[in-house]
Every structure is written in C-alpha cells, then in structure tokens.
Amino acid sequence: FSYDEFMNQLFGNELDYGKGRQMPIHYGSRKLHYMTISSPLATQIPQATGYAYGQKLAGDGHCTIVFFGEGAASEGDFHAALNMAAVHEVPVIFFCRNNGYAISTPSIEQFAADGVAPRAFGYRMHVIRVDGNDVLAVLAATREARRIAVEQNKPVLIEAMTYRLAAHSSSDDPSGYRSKKEEEAWRDKDPIQRLKHWLVARDWWDDDEEKALQETLRREVLETMKRAEKRPPPPLDSLVTDVYADVTPALQRQLDRLKTHIRLYPEAYPRGARSLDPDVKAREADSDADRQGGE
Ligand SMILES: Cc1ncc(C[n+]2csc(CCOP(=O)(O)OP(=O)(O)O)c2C)c(N)n1
Structure with a gap:
C-alpha cells in the first residue's frame, strides 16, 4: 500500500478506493486482500472467522489475520467469533493489541482476569502472549500462529502486550486519566527505539543513516500530501x-x-x-x- 494510496484515502479524493465515504485511516485494498477498517469496534472479528471458514472450504492453504484492541475484545462479537472459529476449526489468527487503554478506560477496569489471553483456554484454542514492543518477537509469534492456522486449520489468539504512549485521538487528553510517571516507564520500551538499538549494536544502522532516512521520508510524505490534496473529490x-x-x-x-x-x-x-x-x-x-x- 503506497504513500499515495494512504494519502488519497486520508483526503478522500477521486482516487480513494472508498470514494471518500470512510473516516481517515479506514483504508482497505482488494489488491492486497486487506479488508477496510471498520469503526464499529469488533465487527471485523466475526467477519474474519467467516472469511477464514471460506478459506478452509476452498482448501488453498490460506488464512486470515484480524487486529483489534483489548477494548474491542470486551464486545460480544469477539466471543462469538472465537467460539465459532474454535468449533469449526478455521484458519484465523486473532491478533489482540493490549495497549492498556480503551481511550480513557484502563484495562483493569475492563476485565477482572489477567488480560485477554486466558480466554483462549475457555474456547480450547491455541494462544500466544508476546511482548508487543519487541518487533522480532511479534514477527516470530505471528509466523508460528500462521503455521498452526494453515497446517492444522486451527484458530490462534495472539495477545501482544504494549502501551499507547500517545493520546487515543486528537480529541483525547491522557493527562485526565493517567500520570506522566506511568508514561515515562513505557517510553523506555519504545519498540522503534529498541529495534534501532538492536540494529546499531550489530553495526547494521547508525544515527547518520537514520537522520538521512527520516529526511527522505519526510520529503516524500509531504510531496505525496501535496499531490493528494490537489485531486478533486470523487464524482x-x-x-x-x-x-x-x-x-x-x-x-x-x-x-x-x-x-x-x-x-x-x-x-x-x-x-x-x-x-x-x-x-x-x-x-x-x-x-x-x-x-x-x-x-
Ligand atoms: C461499538 C463501538 N463502541 C464504541 C466506539 C468508540 N470507540 C472508538 S475506539 C474505542 C476504544 C477502543 O479501544 P481498544 O479496542 O482497546 O483499541 P485501541 O484504540 O486502544 O487500540 C472506543 C470505545 C466504537 N468505535 N464502536
């Protein structure tokens, strides 16, 4: 999905695949088999089970992965989707990003149990809990989940433990519901910085390369933005x-x-x-x- 495709969606211009009908960042791509993001929380989870069931019937060795937050996992759709996937043994990966907050609601006020992972046992489903701020661990967990889904036609739940450092949206102010101290503790675990340290320690990356890359990317994004904003809206x-x-x-x-x-x-x-x-x-x-x- 190119910068141009992202930007056309953000501006909802004539090249936006959604024809300007969706909110910003609610992108999708038929070409890339990427279903449009839905704002009503958790609706995508049963859709993923259904799609993966179709993939099982087609027998082409494909699987579906669906992403959602721990807040969305409190919706009934989550439970219906996991139960159905387990009963019908469908190749779907439920990827839950547990970032501690559903906007202003901390996860301790959402569920009494230890996160989302234990629910998998209730559905008799494979589960992997992973450090969501470790890029390579997330990659390894997802590959393993895919292997299980495709080879055994079984659903897998991944719970990636992380933290939302920024505000939920531009209309959200985290200072109203959490402390700076709490945020600082997580800042040190920033996944991008951790990956950078890992690369630098192996002499595969350095600060100069990073600066140059950031400058190039910044320019490219701004140029893409200028192109997209000049385009007229859809008919x-x-x-x-x-x-x-x-x-x-x-x-x-x-x-x-x-x-x-x-x-x-x-x-x-x-x-x-x-x-x-x-x-x-x-x-x-x-x-x-x-x-x-x-x-
Ligand atoms: C059915 C429904 N209820 C409420 C909302 C409003 N809303 C949007 S995002 C959000 C919190 C989502 O939290 P989570 O699933 O943990 O995802 P995160 O944004 O933290 O990644 C809420 C309540 C919504 N979009 N849909």
Whole structure:
C-alpha cells in the first residue's frame, strides 16, 4: 500500500478506493486482500472467522489475520467469533493489541482476569502472549500462529502486550486519566527505539543513516500530501451508488436536488463540488417533495 494510496484515502479524493465515504485511516485494498477498517469496534472479528471458514472450504492453504484492541475484545462479537472459529476449526489468527487503554478506560477496569489471553483456554484454542514492543518477537509469534492456522486449520489468539504512549485521538487528553510517571516507564520500551538499538549494536544502522532516512521520508510524505490534496473529490453521483444495484427514485431525487442547490449557491460548497453538470435542472417533483417535507 503506497504513500499515495494512504494519502488519497486520508483526503478522500477521486482516487480513494472508498470514494471518500470512510473516516481517515479506514483504508482497505482488494489488491492486497486487506479488508477496510471498520469503526464499529469488533465487527471485523466475526467477519474474519467467516472469511477464514471460506478459506478452509476452498482448501488453498490460506488464512486470515484480524487486529483489534483489548477494548474491542470486551464486545460480544469477539466471543462469538472465537467460539465459532474454535468449533469449526478455521484458519484465523486473532491478533489482540493490549495497549492498556480503551481511550480513557484502563484495562483493569475492563476485565477482572489477567488480560485477554486466558480466554483462549475457555474456547480450547491455541494462544500466544508476546511482548508487543519487541518487533522480532511479534514477527516470530505471528509466523508460528500462521503455521498452526494453515497446517492444522486451527484458530490462534495472539495477545501482544504494549502501551499507547500517545493520546487515543486528537480529541483525547491522557493527562485526565493517567500520570506522566506511568508514561515515562513505557517510553523506555519504545519498540522503534529498541529495534534501532538492536540494529546499531550489530553495526547494521547508525544515527547518520537514520537522520538521512527520516529526511527522505519526510520529503516524500509531504510531496505525496501535496499531490493528494490537489485531486478533486470523487464524482458527486457516487454519493448514491454502490448501495442498491439501481439507484432508487428517492435517492435520485435527493441527488438532483443537491445538484440544483450547488448550482444556485456555489459559494457554499467546496471547489470540487462546483464543477458539476451545469445542465442540472430543478425538477417539479423536487419542489413538491420540498413542500410536503417529503424526504
Ligand atoms: C461499538 C463501538 N463502541 C464504541 C466506539 C468508540 N470507540 C472508538 S475506539 C474505542 C476504544 C477502543 O479501544 P481498544 O479496542 O482497546 O483499541 P485501541 O484504540 O486502544 O487500540 C472506543 C470505545 C466504537 N468505535 N464502536
């Protein structure tokens, strides 16, 4: 997934595969067999079980991996998905990132047991708990889980123990629910710094190379951003497509009314939306619907 693909999704421009309908970072790629990220927590977990069941039936030796947080693991969907995967013996890896917090809720307020891993025993499922801040350990754990899933047609739960150093989002302020001291203790275990130390200790990397790489990447990302922000949004008609095979009359009326509105008040709309078909006309039916408060 290239920087351009990431950036097009962030801007929701005409090249975004999701046609601007998803929140930022909710990317997906059919080409890479990567299902779109879903905001409703845990919905992806039963989907993964279902997809992996299909892979088992197809018999091509493939498996599915699904990622979620320990907060999402408190949803009913998590339990339904794990139970079904264990009963039907499907090749799926449930990868739980236990970073200690579901936004402001610490994991000690979410479950009484020792994390998420022990639940696997209840479902009679393989489980691996791993230091989530050790990149190579996570790689080894995931490879082993994949081997089990593919060779034995069995689900595996991985619980990667980690910490969310930053805020959950730009509207979250961690100082309201945890101490700086707690954060500092985890800062020393930063997985990126640990991998760097590991590489430097073997003379495979040094500070100069890192500085140069960071500068190159920074430039590339900014250039990608400039390219993506210049692209227009997806065509307005895509607001009403992809839901029904044929656009329903009600949706068509709404779209026509929107186009009329844009034509009458172009200054109220972003630049990209103004370049619409200038022949769009107000329809009698629309004004009727307006009067009746129809839609
Ligand atoms: C069903 C549902 N409930 C609530 C939310 C709001 N919400 C978004 S992220 C989040 C916390 C998620 O915590 P966790 O699963 O531990 O993942 P993390 O963000 O820590 O990686 C919540 C409650 C949501 N998106 N979906």
